[in-house]
Amino acid sequence: MKSTNKNLKHFLLTISSAVVSTSVGIGGYVSQAQAAQFVNIVQNGDFTADSLLNPNDPTRANPFITGWYNSTQNETFYTTYLENYTVDREADLSRSVRMAAFPDFTYISQNLNTKKNQKYQLTYYLANSDEEDLSVFRTYIGGNLVDEKPHVPFQDFTKYTLNFTATSAITELKFAAHQRKAWYNLDNVSVVRIDDGDEQSTSVPEPSIMAGLAVLGMMGIGTRKNRLASNYKSQS
Secondary structure, three states: HHHHHHHHHHHHHHHHHEEEEHHHHHOOOOOHHHHHHOOOOOOOOOOOOOOOEEEEEEEEOOOOOOOOOOOOOOOOOOOOOEEOOOOOOOOOOOOOEEEEEOOOOEEEEEEEEHHHHHHEEEEEEEEEOOOOOEEEEEEOOOOEEEEEEOOOOOOOEEEEEEEEEOOOOOOEEEEEEEEEEEEEEEEEEEEEEOOOOOOOOOOOOOOOHHHHHHHHHHHHHHHHHHHHHHHHHHHO
């Protein structure tokens, strides 16, 4: 009896360990090549490196964003700056970049260290406060316009994904915005290396959803464990 009970517990623990390993997504040894695929080469992509307050004028918001060039940071009436409306909505250090411009485009940009002919995946989150759809948002990679979103509707943070192949060792990433009456918020920008067959689509579940699925999976395991234990006792 004790031996059978011990084997049953061992079997259930083995199943639980396998589920936990799968829910993490990697589960075990990860090679350097695999790890490199998930390294974000964007500096300060979550915009948490700086204070919300302008270091030159504490009564105003901060347009100086570490790692990024802001086209309006040296203007008296700048339109692009940090604020605390973010995807994360948790710690005080959470930030996003508020982008608005009229009549011209404003932009932020950063030079990325890339490898020629290597494939990369760009991911970012974009919110729009313009209820009249009078807006345009553009993405440039290596000086080329690779995506334009005209008349973006009013929306909370929405995830966008774009794959590209680097053509040099230095690749400029630039986001440009045009608004008439409101502004965009940009957050959680990342660029990671990908290989053939690893390209993700925008339909991939968000991390929070995946975590929820993992929890539900563990709850299911717990329920099955209780049922197995009950059945075993009734048969003993």
